[in-house]
Amino acid sequence: MSNLRISGLHKSFGNHTVLHGIDLSVERGTLLALLGPSGSGKTTLLRVLCGFERADSGTVEIDGRQVAGDNLHLPSEQRRIGYVPQEGALFPHLSVADNIVFGLPRGQRRAQHRVAELLELVGLAPDYASRAPQQLSGGQQQRVALARALAPSPTLVMLDEPFSSLDAALRLETRQAVADALAAAGATAVLVTHDQSEALSLGREVAVLWNGKLIQTATPETLYRRPVSRELASFIGEAVLLPGIASRDIARCALGELKLSAPLADGPIDVMVRPEQIHVLHAHELPRDGAPTFGAVVREVTFNGQDASVVLHLQDDDAARANGAAPLNGMTIRARVPGHRSPRPGERVRLAVDGEVTGYARA
CATH class of the missing domain: 3.40.50.300 (P-loop containing nucleotide triphosphate hydrolases)
Incomplete structure (x- = not known):
């Protein structure tokens, strides 16, 4: 009871x-x-x-x-x-x-x-x-x-x-x-x-x-x-919301094809990614699991000690297009990285997304 x-x-x-x-x-x-x-x-x-x-x-x-x-x-x-x-x-x-x-x-x-x-x-x-x-x-x-x-x-x-x-x-x-x-x-x-x-x-x-x-x-x-x-996603911590297209349990957005935590009907959606899911890799690094990466330029860094908040300007490049990313059109997103891995403003980096994401169907 x-x-x-x-x-x-x-x-x-x-x-x-x-x-x-x-x-x-x-x-x-x-x-x-x-x-x-x-x-x-x-x-x-x-x-x-x-x-x-x-x-x-x-x-x-x-x-x-x-x-x-x-x-x-x-x-x-x-x-x-x-x-x-x-x-x-x-x-x-x-x-x-x-x-x-x-x-x-x-x-x-x-x-x-x-x-x-x-x-x-x-x-x-x-x-x-x-x-x-x-x-x-x-x-x-x-x-x-x-x-x-x-x-x-x-x-x-x-x-x-x-x-x-x-x-x-x-x-x-x-x-x-x-x-x-x-x-x-x-x-x-x-x-x-x-x-x-x-x-x-x-x-x-x-x-x-x-x-x-x-x-x-x-x-x-x-x-x-x-x-x-x-709205709740943005209230419970930080949320990166990107326009995308759902196809069963896959979402295609500016960060490539991402696994949805729950299947959605095919069609336009908003994709929610948590900033800590976005791995910021220095130019010479490769993701451990061979995940696709996308080019970006660091615009701002807010250093908090144990972690840092990083504002990134996405860039169209051949690798992104090969990985199925939608046109980026200068999109800006925010990632969170460990403090000791904080990049520098102006640095060119590669991004990879870790884990499943959540999608919200558009009316």
């Missing part, structure tokens, strides 16, 4: 519909990342699930118990949901221990029930219990907020962009600690985020909310490699 099941959920504010018939299931013990751009309805869905807002129609079940439906709206305190807000929202006048037990019955608060266990679970030493929130870093405060959410042994944990206020290095450390703690607790969790890398690295599954509609739910790998639309 799914730990969380949402069916036909609608929510409007006045004449503005925010959620359009959401259907979603999250299995017990799974961390699902709910991803979408600003204004997609993520926060509204979270508030409906937590009981902060009432759904217009549809049902919500948590651990087999209906908490929202026709003429039913259980208040948030009866839903057994742990909630971690964006900035922890710890009470500054309470110690870490008192923050953790705040939502527990009076007897358990007095006994500081499970405080040492929960601190260990989120990767903090027992002596943090007596500290004030102001004595903690932002990442430590978020860990305490998670410990507080886990203290009542909730059925479901909701995390509302909990790492957005942290700097880059602390964000990576904290989100891994939070993921480890949720896994150790066997918790079912929904992480709301607009950060693609966060969703892909933390979620066992990722559900994408777009203009109030759930447009794709998949594993991170499937979502990245086979997004259902051009």
